[in-house]
Amino acid sequence: MAYGGFRELASLNYVMSSVKSLLKHKPRVVTVDLLEALGRFLAEDVTAHINIPPYNRSVVDGYAVRSIDTFGASLSNPVILRVKAFIRVGESPEIEIGPGEAVEVSTGARLPRGADAVLMYEKTRRLGDIIEVLEPVPPYGNVSKIGEDIREGEVVLRRGMRLMPWDIAVLASLGLKTVNVYEVRVAVASIGSELVELDNIQDIREVLDKNLVVNSNKYSMIAQLRSSGFTPHYIGIIPDNIDEIASRLREAIAEYDAVLTMGGASVGKVDYTIEAVRRLNPEILIHGVHMRPGRANSIAVIKGKPVFMLSGFPVASIVGFEALVKPILLYMVNGNDDPKPKIKGILTRRVNTPINVRSYVRVRVYRKNDGIYVEPLALTGSGVLSTLVRGNGILIVPEDREGYDEGDIVEVTLLREVFEG
Numbered sequence: 001m002a003y004g005g006f007r008e009l010a011s012l013n014y015v016m017s018s019v020k021s022l023l024k025h026k027p028r029v030v031t032v033d034l035l036e037a038l039g040r041f042l043a044e045d046v047t048a049h050i051n052i053p054p055y056n057r058s059v060v061d062g063y064a065v066r067s068i069d070t071f072g073a074s075l076s077n078p079v080i081l082r083v084k085a086f087i088r089v090g091e092s093p094e095i096e097i098g099p100g101e102a103v104e105v106s107t108g109a110r111l112p113r114g115a116d117a118v119l120m121y122e123k124t125r126r127l128g129d130i131i132e133v134l135e136p137v138p139p140y141g142n143v144s145k146i147g148e149d150i151r152e153g154e155v156v157l158r159r160g161m162r163l164m165p166w167d168i169a170v171l172a173s174l175g176l177k178t179v180n181v182y183e184v185r186v187a188v189a190s191i192g193s194e195l196v197e198l199d200n201i202q203d204i205r206e207v208l209d210k211n212l213v214v215n216s217n218k219y220s221m222i223a224q225l226r227s228s229g230f231t232p233h234y235i236g237i238i239p240d241n242i243d244e245i246a247s248r249l250r251e252a253i254a255e256y257d258a259v260l261t262m263g264g265a266s267v268g269k270v271d272y273t274i275e276a277v278r279r280l281n282p283e284i285l286i287h288g289v290h291m292r293p294g295r296a297n298s299i300a301v302i303k304g305k306p307v308f309m310l311s312g313f314p315v316a317s318i319v320g321f322e323a324l325v326k327p328i329l330l331y332m333v334n335g336n337d338d339p340k341p342k343i344k345g346i347l348t349r350r351v352n353t354p355i356n357v358r359s360y361v362r363v364r365v366y367r368k369n370d371g372i373y374v375e376p377l378a379l380t381g382s383g384v385l386s387t388l389v390r391g392n393g394i395l396i397v398p399e400d401r402e403g404y405d406e407g408d409i410v411e412v413t414l415l416r417e418v419f420e421g
Contacts, residue, residue, distance in 0.1 A: 024304030263312030
């Protein structure tokens with residue numbers, strides 16, 4: 001059994017490599033309807049069993065022709081072709097064109113046999129049942145060829161991809177009504193005798209007067225899990241009792257794919273969650289990480305499943321989710337994080353951060369006089385949740401830097417749009 005003591009904080013790189021090597025559990029695979037699959041992670045490769053388009057089709061309104069019949073056509077010397085039929089989208093009449101013939105087609109219509117190109121209306125003059133071709137068209141001009149979009153046998157979507165709306169459309173175009181996805185069930189528990197559920201509050205002032213705390217972390221964590229494609233299962237508040245915490249966590253580990261707690265993992269005299277997890281014989285327990293805010297964030301592996309122990313301070317737990325929880329859960333489904341928009345701007349004042357600690361600085365990014373500026377909002381305080389609301393970005397300072405100077409050009413991960421002024 002390996003332990004990481006709090007006096008020797010672990011680097012994020014060490015945490016990732018150590019924990020991943022011990023994860024043996026795989027979330028279950030479920031079959032869901034297409035519209036229920038949005039935002040979920042594919043559990044298998046999807047291979048096309050048909051061609052799309054399934055036939056050569058027109059990409060313009062005009063006339064299907066044999067391209068060779070149009071060679072040499074010009075305004076002064078047009079080529080004459082006879083129009084023998086009209087094909088609309090969805091029709092597949094048994095028509096074949098020969099030399100000197102054309103078939104009128106609409107956009108998306110199937111090309112008749114013998115045709116290998118489509119003339120746009122603008123390149124012709126219609127005279128009854130004949131057209132004058134005013135400009136040649138090359139072979140397969142204005143034609144979407146069979147399999148041009150998706151070819152039979154091609155791997156269209158790969159295991160671990162998070163399904164986006166356009167992915168759902170591709171699956172539907174292949175005729176698939178259901179798809180196999182991972183269901184990552186995460187048990188979420190709040191630790192602390194001082195916590196009160198929002199549903200049980202009649203007057204928020206009475207709660208605060210009693211030095212109790214609204215369990216707001218529950219909402220941010222469940223929202224983060226859902227928005228990231230995972231399935232949270234809230235199991236309630238657990239009081240500061242090591243025996244009860246251990247018992248509840250043991251049950252959760254048996255039932256769910258991962259367990260996430262908030263609170264009870266601090267640097268105080270009694271770290272209730274940490275002590276409870278120790279009783280469950282973890283394969284590894286890392287207590288404390290080189291990150292700011294959130295050095296109390298911790299992680300264990302028990303029976304091949306991850307157990308995340310995040311700080312009870314709001315911002316520290318939110319940052320801990322992004323830095324610890326999400327990467328591990330994504331690893332379990334062979335997934336990748338959604339790309340996040342980034343922007344570069346001028347730092348408005350110096351940011352001091354400790355060396356060998358990855359720091360997540362809340363910032364306000366704004367546009368002024370055609371320039372982009374980055375204003376640090378809070379350099380300390382993992383419980384100042386309002387800075388994430390007033391701000392719109394996170395500046396990540398790597399472990400090998402002691403901050404940035406005023407005037408430096410820094411890159412920021414945007415949480416919402418750039419502010420004006």
